[in-house]
Amino acid sequence: MDSSIERVILLIHDGSAEERGKLIETYRPFVLRVVSHICKCKIGWSDDEASVGLIAFNEAIDRYDTSHGKTFDNFAFMIIRNRLIDEFRRNGKQLKTESIIWSDDDDLELSSAAFSSSMEAYEREQAAMELAQELSRYDEMLQEYGVRLEELEECSPSHLDARIHMIQLAKKLNEYPELRAHLLRTKQLPIKAMLNLATVSKKTLERNRKYLIALILIFTYEDFGRIRSTVSFSGMGE
Incomplete structure (x- = not known):
């Protein structure tokens, strides 16, 4: 037994x-x-x-x-x-x-x-x-930031290296409580501060705004564990 x-x-x-x-x-x-x-x-x-x-x-x-x-x-x-x-x-x-x-x-x-x-x-x-329940909660949260779940595939960077770079940046921002708090409070990316975290242009950050927000929320909330394990982050894991 x-x-x-x-x-x-x-x-x-x-x-x-x-x-x-x-x-x-x-x-x-x-x-x-x-x-x-x-x-x-x-x-x-x-x-x-x-x-x-x-x-x-x-x-x-x-x-x-x-x-x-x-x-x-x-x-x-x-x-x-x-x-x-x-x-x-x-x-x-x-x-x-x-x-x-x-x-x-x-x-x-x-x-x-x-x-x-x-x-x-x-x-x-x-x-x-x-x-499905987790994705529903995630979609509701994304909408608070002006993002829809069905948009994510379209706004995801087409090149692998670009996706990896955005994932790394999202994870890095999540290590800074004050930057994460700014996003959660204002529903806006702290663009200026993020420019100091990675070698990317302001234009690149703004172009990938929705994708970055979606990633940061996944990394921020433990409730989205199934999404983290289901969505492929370009073979990088969590």
Whole structure:
């Protein structure tokens, strides 16, 4: 079993409601995938079977013990399957998978594959959503400086060496709190002071004003970490 998951479950067993909530949220794609597989049809969160699966997953958290000899995801799969079968029997329904003989190896193979696939999809979806939210906040901030997000590609210097020079200048300005404060307060670049930081002309600074502001804001605010790691700064890194 993944030792990190094992540590989380131990924290939950010690009473951490916060860790329980995080684990349930992380495993939601896994639960839905398992329920859909067992029911042999696509299940959504509005379906009763999904609720049964989520309740069963919570039960699996409470009951899991490493001495059982199963990985947590394999154990959770087993509990979800059993609770769904119980539910269908109570309601007088026939579950297609009841006629299948399940072995521990079958559980493990399906569980691992389902968990891996679901987690990858979940992480991609979460990363895309968080980046979109971050870009939205960034765009709102840029507009305070008279810049629009969609303009950045157009105002980016066409030559690599020019982009590198602007990136270096933006980083350097960010090392001077008084210059950064001037930008944040006035929404204008401190052109005169910046001329002393690099061998560029006033005309060059004014021509690249929007690009520089966009870069400085990215380097200034920790909230824009995903943008920093996603946007290519000409291979320079951060």
